[in-house]
Amino acid sequence: MDVEVTADITQYNTVAERIILTLRNISTADIHTGLHYQIEKYGDGAWSVIPLDFMVDDILFTIRPDESRSFDIDLLPEQYEYTAGRYRVVKNITVDNQDYDITYEFNME
Numbered sequence: 618m619d620v621e622v623t624a625d626i627t628q629y630n631t632v633a634e635r636i637i638l639t640l641r642n643i644s645t646a647d648i649h650t651g652l653h654y655q656i657e658k659y660g661d662g663a664w665s666v667i668p669l670d671f672m673v674d675d676i677l678f679t680i681r682p683d684e685s686r687s688f689d690i691d692l693l694p695e696q697y698e699y700t701a702g703r704y705r706v707v708k709n710i711t712v713d714n715q716d717y718d719i720t721y722e723f724n725m726e
Contacts (some may be wrong), residue, residue, distance in 0.1 A: 619642070619643040619644035620640055620641065620642060620643065620644070620648060620710065620719055621640070621641040621643055622638065622639070622640055622641075622719055622720070622721045623638075623639045623641070623721075624636050624637060624638050624639070624721055624723065625637040633692055633694070633699075633725070634691070634692055634694055635689055635690055635691050635692055636689075636690040636692065636706065636721075636723065637687055637688070637689060637690070638654075638687065638688045638689075638690050638706055638708070638721055639685055639686070639687045639688075640680055640685065640686055640687075640688070640708070640710070640719070641680075641684075641685040642680045642681060642682050642683065642684055642685070643682075643683070644682060644712065645682050646682070646712050646713050647679050647680065647681055647682070647712075648679070648680040648710050648711070648712050649677055649678070649679055649680075649710065649711040649712075650677075650678055650680070650686075650708060650709065650710045650711070651673070651675060651676055651677055651678065651709075652673035652674060652675075652676055652688065653673050653708070653709065654688070654690055654706055654707060654708045655667070655669070655706075655707045656669060656690075656692065656697075656704060656705070656706060656707075657704065657705050657707060658702055658703070658704050659702065659703040659704070659705070660702065664705065667697050667704075668697075669693045669696050669697060670696060671691065671693060671696075688708070690706050699725050700725070701724075701725055701726050702724070702725055703722065703723075703724055704722070704723055704724070704725060705720045705721060705722040705723070706720065706721045706723075707719070707720050708720075
C-alpha cells in the first residue's frame with residue numbers, strides 16, 4: 618500500500634481546531650476512502666481512541682494513482698480537552714478490496 622500522508626503542520630497547540638490531512642496515492646491502484654476518521658492519544662505504551670461524537674456524510678472518494686485529496690480533520694476541542702502529548706489521526710482506506718488503517722501522528726504542546 619503506497620500512500621503518502623501529510624498535514625498542513627506537524628506541531629499543534631492544545632487549542633487547535635483542525636488539521637488538513639492530505640493523502641497522496643503513489644501506487645498503481647485506486648484508493649477509496651470516506652470522510653470518517655478517529656483521533657487517538659498515546660499514553661502508557663498504547664494508543665487510546667478519543668471519544669468524539671460527530672457524524673459525517675457517507676461519501677466515497679476515489680484517489681487515482683499520482684493524485685491527492687485533502688480532508689479537514691475537525692479536532693472538536695469543544696468535546697475534548699487536549700493536553701500536551703502525542704496524537705494520531707486514523708483513516709480507513711480500501712485498495713484492491715483490502716481495508717487498511719492509515720495514520721498520521723502529530724504532537725500537541
